[in-house]
Amino acid sequence: MLRIEDIAKTFNPGTITEKKALKGVTLHLEPGDFVTVIGGNGAGKSTLMNSIAGTFPVDRGKIVIDGQDITKWPEHKRAKYIGRVFQDPMMGTAANMQIEENMAIAARRGKTPTLRWSAPVAQREFFREQLKTLNLGLEDRLESKVGLLSGGQRQALTLLMATLVEPKLLLLDEHTAALDPKTAAQVLSLTTDIVHKRNLTTLMITHNMKDALACGNRLIMLHDGKILIDVKGEEKKHLTIKDLLAMFEKAAGSELNSDALLLS
Amino acid sequence: MDLIIPTISQGLLWSLLAIGVYITFRVLDIADLTVEGSFPLGAATAAACLVAGWSPIPAMMAAAFAGMLGGIITGILCTKLKIPALLAGILTMIALYSVNLRIMGKANISLLQVDTVFSLYAIPGLELSQMILVIGLIAVIITAVGCYLFFGTEIGAAIRATGCNPHMIRANGVNTDITVILGLLISNALVALSGALVAQANGFADVGMGVGTIVIGLASVIIGEVLFGTRSFKNCLLSVILGSIAYRAVIAIVLQMGMPPNDLKLFTAILVAAALSMPLFQAKLNKRKAAKD
Numbered sequence A: 001m002l003r004i005e006d007i008a009k010t011f012n013p014g015t016i017t018e019k020k021a022l023k024g025v026t027l028h029l030e031p032g033d034f035v036t037v038i039g040g041n042g043a044g045k046s047t048l049m050n051s052i053a054g055t056f057p058v059d060r061g062k063i064v065i066d067g068q069d070i071t072k073w074p075e076h077k078r079a080k081y082i083g084r085v086f087q088d089p090m091m092g093t094a095a096n097m098q099i100e101e102n103m104a105i106a107a108r109r110g111k112t113p114t115l116r117w118s119a120p121v122a123q124r125e126f127f128r129e130q131l132k133t134l135n136l137g138l139e140d141r142l143e144s145k146v147g148l149l150s151g152g153q154r155q156a157l158t159l160l161m162a163t164l165v166e167p168k169l170l171l172l173d174e175h176t177a178a179l180d181p182k183t184a185a186q187v188l189s190l191t192t193d194i195v196h197k198r199n200l201t202t203l204m205i206t207h208n209m210k211d212a213l214a215c216g217n218r219l220i221m222l223h224d225g226k227i228l229i230d231v232k233g234e235e236k237k238h239l240t241i242k243d244l245l246a247m248f249e250k251a252a253g254s255e256l257n258s259d260a261l262l263l264s
Numbered sequence B: 001m002d003l004i005i006p007t008i009s010q011g012l013l014w015s016l017l018a019i020g021v022y023i024t025f026r027v028l029d030i031a032d033l034t035v036e037g038s039f040p041l042g043a044a045t046a047a048a049c050l051v052a053g054w055s056p057i058p059a060m061m062a063a064a065f066a067g068m069l070g071g072i073i074t075g076i077l078c079t080k081l082k083i084p085a086l087l088a089g090i091l092t093m094i095a096l097y098s099v100n101l102r103i104m105g106k107a108n109i110s111l112l113q114v115d116t117v118f119s120l121y122a123i124p125g126l127e128l129s130q131m132i133l134v135i136g137l138i139a140v141i142i143t144a145v146g147c148y149l150f151f152g153t154e155i156g157a158a159i160r161a162t163g164c165n166p167h168m169i170r171a172n173g174v175n176t177d178i179t180v181i182l183g184l185l186i187s188n189a190l191v192a193l194s195g196a197l198v199a200q201a202n203g204f205a206d207v208g209m210g211v212g213t214i215v216i217g218l219a220s221v222i223i224g225e226v227l228f229g230t231r232s233f234k235n236c237l238l239s240v241i242l243g244s245i246a247y248r249a250v251i252a253i254v255l256q257m258g259m260p261p262n263d264l265k266l267f268t269a270i271l272v273a274a275a276l277s278m279p280l281f282q283a284k285l286n287k288r289k290a291a292k293d
């Protein structure tokens, strides 16, 4: 479903702030793969996702989704295939617009907007049904401005919006990190529900090792712009935090700076 | 008393400019200085066309079209060429000064000898000042209804979302370069139309008539929002129109009270600076209150 071939990205090349954020990453995902991505601060996790989403062009390498080479596509064109939820709950929705208006925009993700009415009444029932699945009571607040919602509600809504039109690839960049533990757990369980029910090919960055082990069928760890650990299938099922730490030490030749990752 | 009708009519004619400024400043979240050039551009284009024997409606359409081009140029400068929006607007504004001189061939054109939209369609029994009110009202209603409908469409919603959260709308597949250019285009078309109407009402077009228009537009937007609310898009549009009239009323009153007309721009600038800084003072005040409680 997703084929990444040896992509690299250097920020501010040729200056004193030069930063090689990705140093050649290759990753192949099968349809329905749910991959959790971990790694310390600055490991390049967000850069990897932003490269896939097209926030900036990569320096080399190739990105192919479902047979389609999208390496040269601008960000907005890739949106046809990619659903995204950002770390910042503010980023995924338009605060000044109503829940209904936000959903209407998401419901035509990847289509060129026309002069048709943006949020037709006929769509309301569909939006309401979708919002009901979140169990947050948002189905009664279609006309509320999204800015009035809590961070957790906004993140849940963003997740719903990102999957309203089925994406070929779902990108989640620490989408629960800015939430309190209880809300984070709710949004995470909502995420796994949606991903499993619809069998979505997903990349999920998390700082929480326990979540990374509990979710998905594959786990990769990025370190210094490269994939250091890649575990899947049965091996991933039985993986423990201790195993991971040992693997890291072996692969990186140093001890994992555990401040960077939540071990519990 | 005899100032009421001219105050309202001027407010109506200038409210097209205010709606244009609202579209960039509030909807797109860009402070677009192109306005200072596209307002006289509209006036110059309409005046040149009228003097050349065009009838008023096509002349105003040409003015709006010229305004669109101005908006597109600023839009291309800030999206494709990545020049900061404020600077892009300034560049277009300066360039338009020369363009306006070229269009008019001189620094100003009198429209006293030609038919304007106010004289050509004059209703028997109505004075010029009353005609300005009638035409102004028609222009504002068409503009406001048009804006309301347009910003409710998919394209309109995409423009609103661009101003609110460009990341979100790009993640949903919209090219924000296009939406920014479209917003600037619509805004400057309205501003130019306002310039065309004001020139015809005043009986002349002048290269200097754009000076301070951005501040007048901002003053109208802010006064409108404070006095008449911002609940919905419909409410905002109405507020901006009423704000433009309220601004004219404030000006009329301070002039009546004896303020020299030359100080008007200073007064308006201070008004806008005060209004723009209000949220800050309000926050400080609230903090102090909270600390006391």
Ligand SMILES: Nc1ncnc2c1ncn2[C@@H]1O[C@H](COP(=O)(O)OP(=O)(O)OP(=O)(O)O)[C@@H](O)[C@H]1O
Residues within 6 Å of the ligand: A011, A012, A019, A020, A021, A039, A040, A041, A042, A043, A044, A045, A046, A047, A048
């Ligand atoms: N736009 C940018 N300009 C310059 N440097 C950047 C930019 N984005 C990221 N970097 C740098 O690239 C490196 C990788 O950053 P990235 O955001 O991918 O890390 P991450 O793994 O997501 O870390 P975190 O866990 O802190 O989110 C960091 O050193 C960061 O400072």
Ligand SMILES: [Mg+2]
Residues within 6 Å of the ligand: A045, A046, A047
């Ligand atoms: Mg990150």
